Amino acid sequence: MNHLDLSLVDWSRGQFALTAIYHWFFVPLTLGLSFIVAFMETMYVRTGKEEWKNITKFWMTLFGINFAIGVATGIILEFEFGTNWSNYSWIVGDIFGAPLAIEGIFAFFLESTFIAIMFFGWNKVSKNFHLLSTWLVAIGSNLSALWILVANAWMQYPVGMHFNPDTARNEMVNFWSVISPVAINKFYHTVTSSYMVAAIFVVGISAWFLLKKRNIEFAKKSMMLASIFGLLASILTATNGDRSAELVAQKQPMKLAAMEGLYEGKNGAGLIVFAIHNPEKKFDNEKKDYLFKIEIPKALSMLGFKDPNAFVPGIKDLINGNKENNIPSADEKIIKGKIAIDALIKYKEAKKINDQLGQEKQKSILEANYKNFGYGYFKDKTDLVPNVPLVFYSFHIMVMLGFFFIFLFITLVILLYRNKIENKKILLRIALWSIPLGYLASQLGWVVAEVGRQPWTIYEILPTIASTSHLSTGIVQTTFFLFLILFTILLITEIRIMLKQIKTGPKENN
Numbered sequence: 279m280n281h282l283d284l285s286l287v288d289w290s291r292g293q294f295a296l297t298a299i300y301h302w303f304f305v306p307l308t309l310g311l312s313f314i315v316a317f318m319e320t321m322y323v324r325t326g327k328e329e330w331k332n333i334t335k336f337w338m339t340l341f342g343i344n345f346a347i348g349v350a351t352g353i354i355l356e357f358e359f360g361t362n363w364s365n366y367s368w369i370v371g372d373i374f375g376a377p378l379a380i381e382g383i384f385a386f387f388l389e390s391t392f393i394a395i396m397f398f399g400w401n402k403v404s405k406n407f408h409l410l411s412t413w414l415v416a417i418g419s420n421l422s423a424l425w426i427l428v429a430n431a432w433m434q435y436p437v438g439m440h441f442n443p444d445t446a447r448n449e450m451v452n453f454w455s456v457i458s459p460v461a462i463n464k465f466y467h468t469v470t471s472s473y474m475v476a477a478i479f480v481v482g483i484s485a486w487f488l489l490k491k492r493n494i495e496f497a498k499k500s501m502m503l504a505s506i507f508g509l510l511a512s513i514l515t516a517t518n519g520d521r522s523a524e525l526v527a528q529k530q531p532m533k534l535a536a537m538e539g540l541y542e543g544k545n546g547a548g549l550i551v552f553a554i555h556n557p558e559k560k561f562d563n564e565k566k567d568y569l570f571k572i573e574i575p576k577a578l579s580m581l582g583f584k585d586p587n588a589f590v591p592g593i594k595d596l597i598n599g600n601k602e603n604n605i606p607s608a609d610e611k612i613i614k615g616k617i618a619i620d621a622l623i624k625y626k627e628a629k630k631i632n633d634q635l636g637q638e639k640q641k642s643i644l645e646a647n648y649k650n651f652g653y654g655y656f657k658d659k660t661d662l663v664p665n666v667p668l669v670f671y672s673f674h675i676m677v678m679l680g681f682f683f684i685f686l687f688i689t690l691v692i693l694l695y696r697n698k699i700e701n702k703k704i705l706l707r708i709a710l711w712s713i714p715l716g717y718l719a720s721q722l723g724w725v726v727a728e729v730g731r732q733p734w735t736i737y738e739i740l741p742t743i744a745s746t747s748h749l750s751t752g753i754v755q756t757t758f759f760l761f762l763i764l765f766t767i768l769l770i771t772e773i774r775i776m777l778k779q780i781k782t783g784p785k786e787n788n
Contacts, residue, residue, distance in 0.1 A: 289754040290362045290746045293761060297355045298728075299721060300765040304348030304772075306720050309423055309469055310476020311341045312416035314507055316409075321503070323409050333496055335400075336784035337480065338412075340776055342397060345419075347772045351765060362754065366735050366745035373439050373450045374429050381425035389418030423472075424465050431461035434727070435529050436736050441648055443625045443641055448739075460529060463521050464727075470515040471720060474683055477508025478709075478716035481690060483780055485709035488700055496784050502694045509687035516680055520581060527582030530737065531591050532662070533730035536669040538578060540592040541567055543600060547590035549577035550674065555667050561593040562660070593666070597659055608659035615654025618647035652739045664732045672725040679719040686712060 315338050322330035356378065359367050367374070395403060395411040403411075432438075438455030439448040450456065481504045487497035526534045534540070539555050540547065553571035576586040583590070589603050599607030621644040628636030656662065686709065693699040699706070731737060735745040 286751045287743050287746055289751055293754055293758045294358055301351040301355050304344050306472035306475035307344045307479055308348050308419050309472040312419050315341055316412045316416045319409050319412050323405050332784045333500055339779055343775050347768050362747055363745050364747040369447055369740055373448055377425040377429040381422050389415045420469055423469055427465045427468055428457055428461045431464045432456055433736050435460040436739055443622055460525055463525055467518045467522055470511045473511035474508050474515055475716040475720050477504045478712050480504035482710045482713035485706040489706050493783050505687050505690040512684045523581035532596050535593045536664045536666045536730050537673040539567055539670045541594055543590055543592040543595040545589045546576040546587045547578040548573035548575045555670050561597055561663055593663055608662050611650045611653040612656055614647045614650040618644050618651040619654040652741050655741045655744050661733055664730055669726055669730045672722040676719050676722040679715055
């Protein structure tokens, strides 16, 4: 690893993070608003009232603007796997490619086929067929998310595959194993949180109309439907957190330790409600973990292992080992990882000279140590610890915002039901300014998922430092700034077009 250019790794990570962050500005709104629009059109078809048709068309227009720009960033994101992360793309083989191929062939085809009818089929097809097309666009966009998240979840929890030493690739042996509980939970949590973001978007814009005293009935109906949709989505997102905690605790204990800033493992670990992380704290010093904290006793053990007295490993346990709880040290894993890498090299050498016995011997050693293969790339065990403050604060801010949204939706539903929303100017302003908070919570969720997984691209198998392409750092730097300019222009363009459409307002009887 002496030849490794760490600046290339850092710039490649930065470029991918940049693309993913910008792309994720568009995805949650696509996933959630597609269903909100489908429910609105359902109201139109069931009631026959033209006001619901006007409501549907207004939000459908905003959906279309967002969808078009989101596709552009998504295509660039997928290309980066081949351009910047070719070593990763080679090693994951058909496992990562299969879900993405299904997404492109089936899910994206479904939504792209019916989106034309959805936008241009008014008065050209029957009401029911148009409604069906709208629902199929919503289902298609969410199926796209399913397969992309299956691929991402496999990176977090690699299963259903076997490493082939002849090709140095992971090859799929069981497709259905790839759709693991981690993948299903990730999809469920991601889409429900995206529904919440879309609901906040509709609620916030509706609040703007009410503050301006424009299109009052349109705004009230939009806000009521979005508030109910958002309340259900936010409750599902919160309750799903229980399963998420359990899976992270059992499959990615280092990520959980970072999320909770847990350095010393303990039985009956408490769940942090609010805390200020000590910036001077490292896993190998004796500084205090927090400058201040409020926690729920034993709740973390209960969430992670369904046992209030269960042992939850901290960062020290995962790095230095804990024999009492059968946790191997990072040093042990690094040794086994180097044995696995060495066995692969010797296997290839034996193959060149057609040494069958040598191949079988080295293959056996490789398979016995493969689960620690990725650790063999590391010399310093401290590199195995993710950025704890970033993961810790991202997680807790995200959770606090989630509960704020639940409270906001409940309040709005009650006031709308009682027809007392119009004069609540402070609440309406809070709803309006909650739009960026929704996007912030969604982005922070990905920070927790991806930064918390570091230093791995494929958990415990392939580290980020060994995943890049053989490019010059200058090329990656140049494209980073080109993408930064391009994506910023796209985002500003979307916002300007949307603002113009919002100020124009819904058209009557169109």
